[in-house]
Amino acid sequence: MKKLIVGITAEGSVNLLQGQLEHFKALGYKTYLLGPLSERSAAFCEKEGCEHLVIDIEREISPLKDLKTLWSIIKIFKAIKPDIINLGTPKVSLLGMIAGTCVGVKKRIYTCRGFRFEHEKGFKRTLLITMEKITSKLAHQVICISKSVKTLGINHQIFNEDKVDVIDKGSSNGVNLNLFNPELDQYKDVKNKVRSELNLEKSFVFGFLGRIVDRKGINELFQVFNEIYNKNQNARLLLVGPFEMNQIADKKLIEEIEGHPGIINFGKVKQEEVPGFMLAMDVFVLPAWWEGFGNVLVQAAAMGLPVISTTGTGTVDAVSDGYNGILVPVKNKEKLQDAMKKMMSDEKQRKEYGQNGILWAQNFDRQLIWKGLDKIYNQ
Structure with a gap:
C-alpha cells in the first residue's frame, strides 16, 4: 500500500482538496493530511478517512518557528516513511521539500498554486522568488495548476519546462459538478430565500465570492460599481466572503463598503451554501490581479452564470473570453466598467454566456484532475 502525504499551510486550504484524499484511499493509498490543528482540518480528515499529521506552522516568514516546524516534519517523515509527498502552498512546500530531501522520500511533488511574489516588491519579492526556486529544485516534479502559472514560473527561471506538468486544462482539484449543479431544487430554494431576504427580487445583482482582499480586485470593483450605482440605483453588489484586514491596505474601503x-x-x-448564493446573482465578477487558478470562476460558470474577470495569471485560464464571459486587463477600471455595463444591458448575451459556462465547466471535472494525479503518482 502506497503512503501518500498531502500538505497544506493554512486550514482553509482543505477546501482545495475536497474529495481528493477519499478518492485516493478508495484506490488503495494510505492517505495523510500534513497541516495545522483546527476543527476544520480535523473534520476534513474524518470525512476523507485520512490521518491528520499535525504541525504548528506560520503562513508568514518566521525563522525560529520555521526551523522548529522543519524538525517536526522531518520526524514525521521518518516515522511514516511516505512513498509520495504532494505539498501545496509556499511555506509547507518549502519546509516539506527540505525535510523530504533530508529523509530521502522517493517521490516529492510540489503543487504550485500560484506565486505570492506577483504583487510584492523589493526584498520580499526577491525572497519569495528564491523560496520558490529552492522548493522547485528539491521537488522531483512540479504540478502547476494553470498554464499561465507554468509560463510565469519558467519566465522567472523558477523551474525548467521538463519538470512541470499541468493536468488537462488546469485547476488543483477540479470542480465537483455534482455539487455545482444549477438544476438541483435545493439551490433554487436558497436563491429565492436569499433574493427575498436581501430584497433583491427587482434588482440586478453583480456577485463576488471569496476572501475580500486587495489582490482580488476589490478596490477596482467597489469604485466601478459605485459609478454604475450612481446612474442606476437598481444595481446591487452582493459580496460573499470574509474581510482579511491584513491584506487590505486602505481600511477606509471597509467603511465605504459597509456604508x-x-x-x-x-x-x-459554508462551501455547500455557495451554489445557492451564486444562483442569486445575475453576473459573477472577480477582477483579481492574479490567482493560481480561478476555481470560483469555473464554479460560477457551472451554475450557469456569465462571468467577468481579468487576463491576470490564473484567471485567464478559468474563463473562455467571449464564450462564457469577458476578460479585462488587470486593474483597468474603464474596461471593467464597460464589461459590467455590457452584461447589465444585454440579456441575450448573459443567457448565452451562462449556457456556455455549463459546458465550459465540464472541462474541469474533478475526476479528470484525480486521474491525472494518479498517473503522476505511478510514473
Whole structure:
C-alpha cells in the first residue's frame, strides 16, 4: 500500500482538496493530511478517512518557528516513511521539500498554486522568488495548476519546462459538478430565500465570492460599481466572503463598503451554501490581479452564470473570453466598467454566456484532475 502525504499551510486550504484524499484511499493509498490543528482540518480528515499529521506552522516568514516546524516534519517523515509527498502552498512546500530531501522520500511533488511574489516588491519579492526556486529544485516534479502559472514560473527561471506538468486544462482539484449543479431544487430554494431576504427580487445583482482582499480586485470593483450605482440605483453588489484586514491596505474601503446603499456585505458562507448564493446573482465578477487558478470562476460558470474577470495569471485560464464571459486587463477600471455595463444591458448575451459556462465547466471535472494525479503518482 502506497503512503501518500498531502500538505497544506493554512486550514482553509482543505477546501482545495475536497474529495481528493477519499478518492485516493478508495484506490488503495494510505492517505495523510500534513497541516495545522483546527476543527476544520480535523473534520476534513474524518470525512476523507485520512490521518491528520499535525504541525504548528506560520503562513508568514518566521525563522525560529520555521526551523522548529522543519524538525517536526522531518520526524514525521521518518516515522511514516511516505512513498509520495504532494505539498501545496509556499511555506509547507518549502519546509516539506527540505525535510523530504533530508529523509530521502522517493517521490516529492510540489503543487504550485500560484506565486505570492506577483504583487510584492523589493526584498520580499526577491525572497519569495528564491523560496520558490529552492522548493522547485528539491521537488522531483512540479504540478502547476494553470498554464499561465507554468509560463510565469519558467519566465522567472523558477523551474525548467521538463519538470512541470499541468493536468488537462488546469485547476488543483477540479470542480465537483455534482455539487455545482444549477438544476438541483435545493439551490433554487436558497436563491429565492436569499433574493427575498436581501430584497433583491427587482434588482440586478453583480456577485463576488471569496476572501475580500486587495489582490482580488476589490478596490477596482467597489469604485466601478459605485459609478454604475450612481446612474442606476437598481444595481446591487452582493459580496460573499470574509474581510482579511491584513491584506487590505486602505481600511477606509471597509467603511465605504459597509456604508454603501447598493452593496450587501453578507460575509462568509459554508462551501455547500455557495451554489445557492451564486444562483442569486445575475453576473459573477472577480477582477483579481492574479490567482493560481480561478476555481470560483469555473464554479460560477457551472451554475450557469456569465462571468467577468481579468487576463491576470490564473484567471485567464478559468474563463473562455467571449464564450462564457469577458476578460479585462488587470486593474483597468474603464474596461471593467464597460464589461459590467455590457452584461447589465444585454440579456441575450448573459443567457448565452451562462449556457456556455455549463459546458465550459465540464472541462474541469474533478475526476479528470484525480486521474491525472494518479498517473503522476505511478510514473
